[in-house]
Amino acid sequence: MIIDWYPGHMKKARAQIIEILPKVDLVLEVLDARLPVSSSNPLLERLRGQKPCIKILNKKDLADPNITRAWLRLLEKQQQVKALALEAKDRRDVGLIPKLCRSVLAQRFKAGKPLRVxxxxxxxxxxxxxINTLAGKKMARVGDKPAITTTTQQIDLRNGILLLDTPGILWPVLDNLGGAGRLAASGALGEAAYATLEVALATLDYLREHYPQQVKNRYQLEDLSGAALSLLEQIGRGRGCLVSGGEVDLHRAAEMFLRDLRANKIGRISLERPTEDASAFDQYQES
Ligand code: GDP
Incomplete structure (x- = not known):
């Protein structure tokens, strides 16, 4: 289903993280609140060791609030991890991050040392x-210091925190079909990287199990039983995704359905839930 793969990028990401980790005091790992497992990369967890980490469940506005709360509780059970759900553009949400950094690194902060994040x-x-919301208007680049290479320019947030101005890019793990499908559904992958119809069908199957009322409301359907393909056909027909002769254009219907999902038109939907998908975190425990 998924045709894209990034081994070269993975290698680069690994080298970058190994180089930078010793220079920071805390890692802010940004995850997608809708799919915290598939939007993470176990590489970071393996390399992070005992370094404190704040896991951000971003795009909380798109995710199911109850499921997000359950994820937060689960994530905080990991060693040296605090978790926070937010919307990256929301300054009030993002304003909680510096406070959390200072509490996680209280000793260092009290000693008057900058917290490198x-x-x-x-x-x-x-x-x-x-990063833009965190930096806001206070943004001030701190560069040209001998110890700071071009890849580690910093922004002084003027609240005790120095933020690396370029994010560390991790690549999603795409060798798990379910996870890759959820990443595709969330919009994290370019369209050339996956089969739209298959992703839409798998997502529709998930939604009808976990969010039946939202699907019924959005597409004015009364009965969600039957094959996902025939459901998509009904959805496509209802929305006028037709080709000449009155047949449903399934590809267009699939695209429309995924667009609706990503734009929150179906509702706040989480694609992974702790009860079903948390075991994937076990892989983090590998050496
Ligand atoms: P990056 O590649 O990780 O740096 O991601 P970007 O910051 O470029 O964001 C990718 C897309 O997600 C952009 O279209 C953002 O507007 C959108 N985005 C980022 N944060 C949020 C959020 O909290 N909620 C929603 N709905 N969209 C967001």
């Missing part, structure tokens, strides 16, 4: 948006 995450998860 880096943002990491997979592409499209909202890293740049978050």
């Amino acid at each position: 880096m943002v990491v995450g997979i592409p499209n998860v909202g890293k740049s948006t978050l």
Whole structure:
């Protein structure tokens, strides 16, 4: 289903993280609140060791609030991890991050030392948006110091925190079909990277199980039983995705359905839930 793969990028990401980790005190890992497992990369967890980490469940506005709360509780059970759900553009939400950094690194902060923080995450998860909101108008680049290479320019947030101005980019793991499909559904992958119809069908199957009322409301359907394909056909017919002769254009219907999902038109939808998908975090425990 998924045709894209990034081994070269993975290698580069690994080298970059190994180089930068010793220079930071805390990692801000940005995850997608709708799919915290698939939007993470176990590489970071393996390399992070005992370094404190704040896991941001971003795009909380798109996710199911109850499921997000359950994820937060689960994530905080990991060692040296605090978790926070937010919307990267929301200054009030993002304003909680410096406070949390200072409490996690209380000793260092009290000693008057700068807290060096880096943002990491997979592409499209909202890293740049978050850095911009964090930096705001106070943004001031701190460069040209001998110890700081071009890849580690810093922004002085003037609240005790130095933020690396470029995020660390992790690449999503795409060798798990379910996870890759959820990443595709969320909009994290370019359209050339996946089969639209398959992703739409798998997502529709998930939604009818977990969010039946929202699907019924959005597409004015009364009965969600039957094959996902025939459901998509009904959805396509209802929305006028037709080709000449009155047949449903399934590809267009699939695209429309995924667009609706990403634009929150169906409702606040989480694509992964702790009860079903948390075991994937076990892989983090590998050496
Ligand atoms: P990056 O590749 O990780 O730096 O991601 P960007 O910051 O460029 O964000 C990718 C897309 O996600 C952009 O279209 C952002 O506007 C959008 N985005 C970022 N944060 C949020 C959020 O909290 N909620 C929503 N709905 N969209 C967001």
